[in-house]
Amino acid sequence: MGINEVKIAIAAIKAAPDNQKAIDTLEKILKNILTHPLEAKYRKLKVAGKVFTETLLPVDGALDFLYSLGFAESDDGSWLEIAALTSESKTMLVRAVFLLKTNQSSNSESAPLRDSGSQSAPQIPPAISESPSSSRKLQNFNSSFLEIQERILRLRSSAMMHVRQWEDPKTQKKVRDTIPVTALFKRASELLEQNDSADGFDRGELLKHSLLITLTDWFKNEFFKWTDGNIIRYNNPEKLLETREGMLSYFCLCCFNYFPKIEYNIFITRKGRCGEWANCFGAILRSFAFHVRETYNVLEDHVWVEVRTLGRWTHVDPCEDAIDKPLMYKHGWKKSCHLCLSFSVAEGARDTTWRYNNLHAELREARKQLVIESWMNSFIKKYEERKKKIMNWEKKMQEEDWITEAVEFLSPKQIGSDLKFSDRTTGSLQWRTSRGETAKNIEAKVFFYTKIKEESPEFVFSYNCAKDTYSFNGESVSSWATFAHHGGRLFRKEEKDWKMCYLAMQEESTGEAEVEFKFKLPNKQISSILVTAHSATYENGKVNWIFCSGESCTKFNPTEQFVFPEPSPDSTVSIKASLVAPNFWQHAQLFRQALDDTSFMFEVRFKF
Structure with missing residues (x-):
């Protein structure tokens, strides 16, 4: 074991919040071993005990500190133990106690990465010269790798x-x-x-x-559900239910042993x-x-x-x-x-x-x-x-x-031109965009269909949310996003427990979002356009529908069939839905229907 690993672990401990009790405990463990080198009971730590689960485990670096000194798990996993001391390991423990007590871990940032006590000392890659002219570059590399x-x-x-x-x-x-x-x-x-x-x-x-x-x-x-909020892990089990504005308080699965009175809380919160x-x-x-x-x-x-x-x-x-x-x-x-x-x-x-x-x-x-x-x-x-x-x-x-x-x-895989990788889907659009994990522009298609028979009295464009399929003139196209211009703020939600589906704002988001369907009309006289659009709202959620043709826009009620008379031929019309959900993303929904429902929740009928 190298002193460099000990220094890194100590740096992690000292950077962790509420670390003093862990530092004092580690110092006491090492001093007991040094004071009683022949007594095995001082050289082992019970994994299920309070010292391990409540004092050391929650502090970053504490376990790595023990591992770096030679502690290892017993065969049955019940103990963390170290072998009887040799002169070399005794010296290492003395140095570790000294480093724990000092404010800085012996200038660890500039400490060399080589360890004189290690048989496999790491070597600088040949791509980096060790000549004096490159000493600054080498120093930067060492510092960077120390962080890694x-x-x-x-x-x-x-x-x-x-x-x-x-x-x-x-x-x-x-x-x-x-x-x-x-x-x-x-x-x-x-x-x-x-x-x-x-x-x-x-x-x-x-x-x-x-x-x-x-x-x-x-x-x-x-x-399971996603949260963009920070995760607060409390040392006091009584604080499990405490929350702060914009933050989420709960224990993750890795905290099972921290709080034995409140186990498996991640299966209760189901968020993270x-x-x-x-x-x-x-x-x-x-x-x-x-x-x-x-x-x-x-x-x-x-x-x-x-x-x-x-x-x-x-x-x-x-x-x-x-x-x-x-x-x-x-x-x-x-x-x-x-x-x-x-x-x-x-x-x-x-x-x-x-x-x-x-x-x-x-x-x-x-x-x-x-x-x-x-x-x-x-x-x-x-x-x-x-x-x-x-x-x-x-x-x-x-x-x-x-x-x-x-x-x-x-044999690395080759990426063909036909293979597409999607952006990240978990997390709000703002959060994903800030991390560079989503496309900047989300473009849908303007629907333009020219295969309309001359004798046809009408043309119908419809969408079934359960199958997530558009239908028109005997043809079908999958995925709601194909013709929905939505700016990345909507998604299709399936509720397997309620056996329902709908379009809504991204999970955990609130505010407003808009989706627009654009139609390029054929050069053919249209007598009217009939629109049927189903939406669902809860509490203070709202869905506003607007029909636009050229510069003329009209609000309409989605509960009734809307008729727009005699639009201009060879022009573009659009149907917009504005979703408002100030408190919860599910309070405004489009095209809600049962998963086994075959009816169309959105229909645009062009009469000739």
Whole structure:
């Protein structure tokens, strides 16, 4: 273990709020070990005890501090313990106590990355010269990597805490008691029956993959909700119900052990951001015996999971209801994917970057400037040594998986011109735009149809929300957004519990939004246009409808069929709906109907 890792952990502890009790506790633990080096009871810490769960676990860096000194989990996972002291480890503990007591961790920002006590000291990549003329560049690189190194260790601490809890039988039982297991298996079976392709896999494997698809869809659309607000985690369980304006107070899944009197609160709140989504979803998947990793884009701000399905590790993002779309972040969200790490109890840490970035030449050059690869290799090897044996996740399977992954990583996927990646969907438009994860302009089509028969008395354009399909002249086009100019503030919502669907403002948003349908009329005399549009409002929500032809605009009542007489031929008309929801996004809805309803909730009838 290197002193540099100790310094990084201490820096994280001292940057954490309410850290004094943790610092005092760590100092006491080390002093007890140094004072009683022959007594084993001072060299171990009970994982389920209050000192571990209430004092150390909530403070960033505290566990990494202990790990960096040589603490490791016992075989049964009940204790965190350190071996009997050697002269070298004793010196390390003395230095750690000194660093804990000082205000600054020995000028850690300028501390060298090499560790004289390490047999595998990290080396500066050859792309960076070590000549005197480049000393400033080298110093900047060291400082930058030190920050990345610290971030990696913090993420590892969080991830390993999550994946350990996924393996807890009590957690798995609580998860299974909370979710509709029977109904989900029934949906998965129905999905499998709809797909008659065996694809070389036995029925059991296909059923489990169908269950993965079902769980991912259910989790996003029915179980969990997104919040843009900050997450407040209180050390006092009595403050669980406290809220602040614009903020959300709750505990995430990783806090199970913080507050034993109020466990599993994330299954009550069912809200969070990507970290909570991945953490909760991973716990659910492990309760169904899926092999799961928690995956981080280290240099960006996103978390998802990887799941072993149909014989290989597959990207799954519960926030986006996305399965096996690893390049969506690089090519859809336009995010850098220079360092992605995956964690599991059975495997430890894995560098899976190459799955998420197919531009390998560019990636190699970027990593030369960001990562000391020898340190990364040492980091991964160290946490492989701490991994645990998990039933049905044996070493032979892991080795076969690593070979499969190596082949995959060496053969990057090519992006064809026909392959499109969507923008991010979770979070409000303002939040996603501020992160650069949505398109700046959302363009729909102006409807212009020329295949109208001369003898036809009318032409009908209609939309069914349940099927999410437009129909006209015997043809059909999928997706409401094809002809709806909406500025990115609307989405189609399916309520699986109520079996209803509708268009509404983005979840967790309030205010106003507008959608417009534009029609380019054929060069043919039109006697009238009849419009039928269904909307639903609740409490103080409103939907205002406006019909425009040229410079003439008229408000109309959506509960009655609106007739506009004799519009000008070869002109453009538009039908606008303005949604107003000052308090809650669901208070103004368009085209609400049952999922099994075949009628049209929006219809424009052109009479000739």
